[in-house]
Amino acid sequence: MLKITILYGAIRTGRLSIRAARAIETALKATGKAEVTFIDIKDYNLPVMQLRLKEDPAPLKEVVLIGEMLENADGIVFVTPEYNNSYSGALKNTIDYYTKEWYHKPMGVVCGSSGKQGGINASNLLQLLILAINGYAMPTKLLVPELDKSLDENGVPLNEFMAKNLTKFADEFIWFTEAIANQKKATSKR
Numbered sequence: 001m002l003k004i005t006i007l008y009g010a011i012r013t014g015r016l017s018i019r020a021a022r023a024i025e026t027a028l029k030a031t032g033k034a035e036v037t038f039i040d041i042k043d044y045n046l047p048v049m050q051l052r053l054k055e056d057p058a059p060l061k062e063v064v065l066i067g068e069m070l071e072n073a074d075g076i077v078f079v080t081p082e083y084n085n086s087y088s089g090a091l092k093n094t095i096d097y098y099t100k101e102w103y104h105k106p107m108g109v110v111c112g113s114s115g116k117q118g119g120i121n122a123s124n125l126l127q128l129l130i131l132a133i134n135g136y137a138m139p140t141k142l143l144v145p146e147l148d149k150s151l152d153e154n155g156v157p158l159n160e161f162m163a164k165n166l167t168k169f170a171d172e173f174i175w176f177t178e179a180i181a182n183q184k185k186a187t188s189k190r
């Protein structure tokens with residue numbers, strides 16, 4: 001089984017993008033090939049980053065815990081709403097705490113918005129951010145337009161298009177993660 005960690009980065013009261021996070025969690029589990037760990041940043045109340053984990057002599061236990069869940073992952077899926085044409089500040093703040101936890105990890109991007117573009121601007125910027133943290137960005141991403149019409153409260157797709165895209169993204173992310181995990185095993189790279 002592959003270990004996949006979802007890092008979901010909206011903390012707004014009434015957030016709709018939780019639907020996208022739940023939907024991809026379900027789709028990844030449905031592949032039968034992944035153990036999924038779900039990190040909801042809202043549960044951790046991280047302060048604005050002042051010291052990265054590796055530089056902090058007395059890190060918060062929440063920061064350590066998230067770091068372990070990231071470090072243990074074979075692959076990471078980021079889920080974010082689009083705010084002001086970018087990913088959420090809460091997600092970026094969390095990402096900034098970590099360094100080696102990201103290295104050489106396959107990473108996927110899921111974005112959602114209330115409009116029709118599904119967070120395309122945020123997704124493009126998030127793929128660039130993945131390169132900056134030394135991750136491997138999967139080219140295919142999942143965009144969820146009109147969050148309230150595409151997915152119900154539990155993340156169940158409300159139309160055929162969304163259902164197909166979810167399955168396609170999950171299958172591709174498993175393939176991408178497995179390929180890199182196998183190569184790491186073969187060469188003992190971390």
Ligand SMILES: Cc1cc2nc3c(=O)[nH]c(=O)nc-3n(C[C@H](O)[C@H](O)[C@H](O)COP(=O)(O)O)c2cc1C
Pocket residue numbers: 010012014015016017018081082083084085086112113114115117118119147
């Ligand atoms: C601060 C803020 C900025 C936003 N900027 C954008 C934007 O640039 N593009 C967009 O499509 N939607 C934007 N939205 C609307 C979000 O897409 C909408 O709130 C959606 O439900 C996803 O965010 P949520 O998970 O917080 O609900 C913005 C929302 C907020 C709160």
